[in-house]
Amino acid sequence: MDIEYLKRQAADAAARAIELRRELHKWPEPGNEEFRTVDIIKRALEDTGLQVRHLLPTGMVCTISGDKISEENQNEKAEGMKNIALRADIDGLPIQEKPKLPFSSKISGYMHACGHDVHTAVLLGTAMVLSNNKHLLNRCVKLLFQPAEETMGGAERMIAAGCLRNPEIHSVYGLHIKPELMAGQVGIKYGCVHAASDMFRIYIKGLGSHGASPEEGVDALLTGCNIVNHLQTAISRSIKATDPAVLTVGSFHSGTAGNVIAGEAILEGTVRSLEKNVSDAIRQRMEDIVKHTALAAGAEGRIEFTKGYPELVNDDTVNNRIVKLAEDLIGKENLIRINSTSMRVEDFSYYLHNTEGAFFFLGSGFPYRENPPIHSDNLYINEKCIETGILMMSALCLYE
Ligand SMILES: [Zn+2]
Ligand SMILES: [Zn+2]
Structure with a gap:
């Protein structure tokens, strides 16, 4: 397919996609409550002549089959071309x-x-390009509109609901804006892109007493403080310096009045790491620290872990394909190799634990001005990135 033709198609679709992005931006919704967002997506796809199928109350797939693919062989690779899924997450954040x-x-x-x-607008723009060019599409493409990336791992539930089956998906692609890169640029990371997370909650049971008579009680608040301090050694003294890991206690609740010894404390936090054996070792250290620090104070301490998102690891072959296309479409100078792994998490990792695929970054920054990071209340997007996103996603589907 002629590159200039595809670029014109992406530019045309981007004009509409930017309008849709602004509409979506007005109505950010919490995870699993993206009902208005879903309506905007459905209407946009219907205007393009496409239908969606709900897999979850706010999770949908839209399947686009190339003209060369019959209903019967949807499950097979059409003439050697893999079925592809493109994913957009659709939830907002509790930030003013x-x-x-x-x-x-x-x-x-x-x-x-x-x-x-x-991400959602890019996928809607890509839907327009693919729908206009079904005669050139030689595979089956599924667009995944997924809820609750930020909170409850919508990806895992989309997979459980069958988003990678019927027709079977062979590769899955996702992208994420990156304000540190300029609009027009694409970032790619080989290997591990994002960390795995564990959440934890620590319960400390002491004994309440008068603030003037600590000897009659067991101070859960002080015990909690000591535990927070000792937890700082769980990584620094037990894990090799070359194995990246982070431990953060982010909340601490204890006490009811200034003149009362607190009888209970609850602490919450998160652990990030890149490998299971590292996360297992940290977990063991934390259990020991909580139990024994509490015991030394005469209190009871216990820790509960909740498994968070797994680590996100890109497939080299799929990455090579993205690199090749990006070099042709946006030029070598606009393809940025990212070397460091992020200790943040991303539930796109679930798709990659089920099928091959890759996650890449879409520059969304402006030259000559400050570009606040994601999750900032000042985030301001250079919407030119939407055209680049549509171009990349469309090319991944339309090219061999
Ligand atoms: Zn986020
Ligand atoms: Zn995100």
Whole structure:
């Protein structure tokens, strides 16, 4: 397919996709409650002549089959071309937006501060390009509109609901905005892109007493403070310096009054690591620290872990394909190799634990101005990135 033709198609679709992104931006919604967002997506796809299928109350797939593919052989690779899924996450964040824009969030305390409005708009623009060019499409493409990336791992439930089956998906692609890169650029990371997470909650049971008579009680608050301190050694003294890991205690609740010894404390936090054996070792150290620090104070301590998202590891072969296409479409100078692994998490990792695929970054920054990071209440997107996103996603589907 002629590259110039595809670029024109992407530019045309981007004009409409930017309007849709602004509409989505006005209505950021919490995970699993993206009902208005779903309506906007459905209407946009219907305008393009496409239908969606609900897999979850706010999770949908839209299947686009190339003209060369009959209903019967949807499950097979059409003439050697793999069935592809493209994923957009659609949820917003509980953040009050600062920039005053004509399309600023209309939902108080919520904002598309992670760019999921952009990811959704890119997919809607890609749907327009693919729908206009079904005669050139030699595979089956599924667009996944997934809820609750930020909170409850919508990806895992989309997979459980069958988003990678009927027709079977052979490769899955996802992208994420990156304000540190400029619009027009694409970032790629080989190997591990994002960490795995564990959440933990620590319960400390002491004994309440008068604030003037600590000897009559067991101070759960002080025990909690000691545990927070000792947890700082769980990584620094037990894990090799070359194995990246992070431990953060992010909340601490204890006590009811200034003149009372607190009888209980509850602490919450997260652990990030890149490998299971590292996360297992940290977990063991944490259990020991909590139990024994509490015991030394005469209190009881216990820790509960909840498994978070797994680590996100890109497939080299799929990455090579993205690199090759990006070099042809946007030029070598605009393809940025990312070397460091992020300790953040991303539930796209679930797809990659089920099928081959890759996750890449879409520059969304402006030259000559400050570009606040994702999850900032000041996030401000250079919408030119939407055209680049559509171009990349469409090419991944239309090219061999
Ligand atoms: Zn986010
Ligand atoms: Zn995100």
